[in-house]
Amino acid sequence: MKSLSTNGRVLKPSSLQFCMQMNEPEKAFGSKIWDPAESETSSSLNIWDYSDSEAAPASSWSTLPNRSLLCRPLPPDIGRCTCVIVKEESPEGLHGGTLYALYTNEGQGRQNRKLAVAHHKRNNGKSVFTIAQNTKGILSSMDDSFIGAVTSNLMGSKYHIWDQGKRLNALTNQSKSLLAVVRFMTTIATCTGSYRSMMVYIPKHQSMQLKNTTQVQHIHGLPKDWEGKVDKVHQLFSRVPHYNKISKQNELDYRDRGRAGLRIQSSVKNFQLTLEENGKQSILQLGRVGKSKYVMDYRYPLTGFQAFCVCLASMDSKLCCMV
Numbered sequence: 001m002k003s004l005s006t007n008g009r010v011l012k013p014s015s016l017q018f019c020m021q022m023n024e025p026e027k028a029f030g031s032k033i034w035d036p037a038e039s040e041t042s043s044s045l046n047i048w049d050y051s052d053s054e055a056a057p058a059s060s061w062s063t064l065p066n067r068s069l070l071c072r073p074l075p076p077d078i079g080r081c082t083c084v085i086v087k088e089e090s091p092e093g094l095h096g097g098t099l100y101a102l103y104t105n106e107g108q109g110r111q112n113r114k115l116a117v118a119h120h121k122r123n124n125g126k127s128v129f130t131i132a133q134n135t136k137g138i139l140s141s142m143d144d145s146f147i148g149a150v151t152s153n154l155m156g157s158k159y160h161i162w163d164q165g166k167r168l169n170a171l172t173n174q175s176k177s178l179l180a181v182v183r184f185m186t187t188i189a190t191c192t193g194s195y196r197s198m199m200v201y202i203p204k205h206q207s208m209q210l211k212n213t214t215q216v217q218h219i220h221g222l223p224k225d226w227e228g229k230v231d232k233v234h235q236l237f238s239r240v241p242h243y244n245k246i247s248k249q250n251e252l253d254y255r256d257r258g259r260a261g262l263r264i265q266s267s268v269k270n271f272q273l274t275l276e277e278n279g280k281q282s283i284l285q286l287g288r289v290g291k292s293k294y295v296m297d298y299r300y301p302l303t304g305f306q307a308f309c310v311c312l313a314s315m316d317s318k319l320c321c322m323v
Contacts, residue, residue: 059106066115066133069104070147070304080299083115085311087292090119091135097121100315102308105295115304116147118312127152127159127316131305148179150309156318157184161309163221177221179203180306182313184320195250196268200236200284200310201226202302234301236273236283254287262295264288269314286311 060078061069074081082105090099098120103112118131119138129150132138137145141164152159158181165176185197203222226233241250252272254264264270264287272285284298284307294315298307 057107058110059104061104062106066113070115070133070308073301073303074299076300078300080297081304083296083298083304083308084112084289085286085294085296085308085315088117093139094119094135100312102296102304116308118150118308120312120316125154127156129309129312129316131309147305148309150312152313152316152318155320156316157320158182159309159313159316161306178226179221179303180309181222181226182310184313184318186320195241196238196271196314197240198238198271198273198314200273202234202236202306204232204234204301234275236275237277237279239272239274239278239282252285252287254285262287262289264295265290269294271314273310284310286314 059082061074061081064078069081084103084105086101086103088099088101090097100118100120101114102116102118103114106112116131116133117135117138118129120127120129122128127150130138130141131147131149132143133145133147137143137147140146146164148161148163150159150161160178161180161182163177163179179202181201183199183201185199201222203226223229223232239252241252243249244251249266251266252270254262254270267288270285270287272282274281275283281299282297283300284302285296287295289295294311296307296311298304
């Protein structure tokens, strides 16, 4: 068995790692597009450069199945779940548009899981994201891996996040549930620069309804007149960035991500959402870490699907924002 060398030390990979390398050499991150050498942390070691004893401790969400991470609110006792969103090459069968993939960030020396993929296209100028666990669900909304969709208005100021009931190509009007609404306000200009502002609305005590009848949940998204039922809706507020005198631009505080070894780059698509206006704890945050690569952290009461969709909305180009 081949040994691996890291900083002058020789480490012996486990038989499990060796077998996975031999059988699935490119599935550690799911795509050739995700190349650690292209990121800001290119000096970091490859995921296989660690023996089992040197791998990071298992994440608090590592025992949760992919479907649970996507379709159920993250349990409060877990804290936050960290994922990475990357732009990937479209596989055969998908013509045009852009493909994004959502991976868990399990930590140093551990294999990340591919949770979902999202295919973006424009229909009459309006953005449409189709989200599924794999490309089969992208190609057919009748496939069990299909999760839901995101639609926007022409200006890109409002996005609706739908569950599996939203059939974009169906001839009949099938049942659908609105799982979240994202609103972007006109760019806010100050004497120190400009920044984006957004608000997100999600149902309280929520869960998604799955196709498998054994997994049907008891909540069906936002009520039709949700704007008049404040007691049944969680409202998430975007945190106002602070002005950095050194970089001379508005920035959000990602110091905790820096301690985790992730260098957050400045981007107008970065955001942090809290449950209270001017709240201290971020329920969802997105930060750019490389070209077409973002790190996403989310907490209860969000589901992984909702968090992914809100981030896709922020990453989408929009006419309502000047920056």
